[in-house]
Amino acid sequence: MKQIIFALILISAVVFNFVSCKKKDGNVSTYNATNWGFKIPANFPLPNYTFENNAQTIDRFGLGRLLFYDNILSLNNKISCSSCHAPDHAFSDHNVALSAGIGGVLGTRNAPSLSNLAWYPAFMWDGGVNHIEVQPMVPLTSPTEMNETMANILAKLNANTNYKNLFKKAYDVDVITDQVLLQALAQFTSMLISADSKYDQYIAGTASFTDAEKTGLDIFRNKCAGCHTEPLFTNFSYENIGLDMVSVDLGRQLITQNPLDRGKFRVPSLRNVAKTYPYMHDGRFFTLSQVLDHHINGALNNGITDSTLLQLTPLTSAEKLDIIQFLNTLTDIQFMVDPSLADPTH
Numbered sequence: 001m002k003q004i005i006f007a008l009i010l011i012s013a014v015v016f017n018f019v020s021c022k023k024k025d026g027n028v029s030t031y032n033a034t035n036w037g038f039k040i041p042a043n044f045p046l047p048n049y050t051f052e053n054n055a056q057t058i059d060r061f062g063l064g065r066l067l068f069y070d071n072i073l074s075l076n077n078k079i080s081c082s083s084c085h086a087p088d089h090a091f092s093d094h095n096v097a098l099s100a101g102i103g104g105v106l107g108t109r110n111a112p113s114l115s116n117l118a119w120y121p122a123f124m125w126d127g128g129v130n131h132i133e134v135q136p137m138v139p140l141t142s143p144t145e146m147n148e149t150m151a152n153i154l155a156k157l158n159a160n161t162n163y164k165n166l167f168k169k170a171y172d173v174d175v176i177t178d179q180v181l182l183q184a185l186a187q188f189t190s191m192l193i194s195a196d197s198k199y200d201q202y203i204a205g206t207a208s209f210t211d212a213e214k215t216g217l218d219i220f221r222n223k224c225a226g227c228h229t230e231p232l233f234t235n236f237s238y239e240n241i242g243l244d245m246v247s248v249d250l251g252r253q254l255i256t257q258n259p260l261d262r263g264k265f266r267v268p269s270l271r272n273v274a275k276t277y278p279y280m281h282d283g284r285f286f287t288l289s290q291v292l293d294h295h296i297n298g299a300l301n302n303g304i305t306d307s308t309l310l311q312l313t314p315l316t317s318a319e320k321l322d323i324i325q326f327l328n329t330l331t332d333i334q335f336m337v338d339p340s341l342a343d344p345t346h
Ligand code: HEC
Pocket: 068, 073, 079, 080, 081, 082, 083, 084, 085, 099, 100, 101, 102, 107, 109, 110, 111, 112, 113, 114, 117, 122, 123, 124, 125, 126, 135, 136, 139, 140, 144, 145, 146, 185, 189
């Protein structure tokens, strides 16, 4: 039943988009401009990104949104950011463990869901990038992702009259530079705010939880929230959760060079987690049930494994089901069908 409702919402969103957005120029006609803008959700802390030197405007946002969905940013003009960060999967990839870049080359890490990025102090599974305006440099130039050079991207954009006009209007520049390109992308990525799940409504007192969801939340607060801290469902720390005795991916060690950081990865947010499978930095688990079996009963002690995880008492199968019921309340369907975040050319 839930899936049918979801499918209906999706269909109506697609129809709505089709009807309301005729021009392929990044216009913002798909939503109500008076209601638009970066807002801090009631239960959220202050964001990390404050649009310093990149004041938010609707033209800049519309431009970033167009770029996010445009294949022009990749070497063969076939891949966009949305190829691996799809709205109907909460801006993660389409159910694949590893994403295919140019020519089908696979990367080594699972594409994370993108939401509430303005609150992130650092990006990537290892925290290797510390600014939302710098982050796109990695996928744009990575050989396993879009495999382009900044020089070539700028040449393509500067040869495109539509983009020349849109950048002129948004940033008052005659020549498109990497700075304004990255700023425009950040205007869009910082607006991917997910804060209207059943959980948020429960916290606001506008929805109620079933007994199972309530019990799930209690167990979650007891056993999981130390790392997956509300309301962002991550404390942004890096942890080794004992997935392997020796981690092939060095993780945080790549950034700090410290061998004790081997196999540590940033605690992922669990917002929309029911829609962002497969899980873990390498997408090794397909179901939440597998994740829980590992997390609570299966963590290996590799000498770096977080000690609190090793000490957790195993979950009963009833507790496991309750936690999963609770995790399902983090799904924010409005976020995934929001016309203002959808591809403006469809
Ligand atoms: C080929 C697939 C692919 C494409 C295309 C791609 N990404 Fe990603 N993205 C990934 C993967 C995989 C990661 C995780 C990388 C890592 O941790 O090393 C990631 C990570 C990110 C993150 C960090 C999220 C976090 O939780 O820290 C952001 C933000 C992001 N991508 C935005 C973008 C933008 C903007 C574009 C377009 C310019 C883009 N991506 C294009 C696969 C892709």
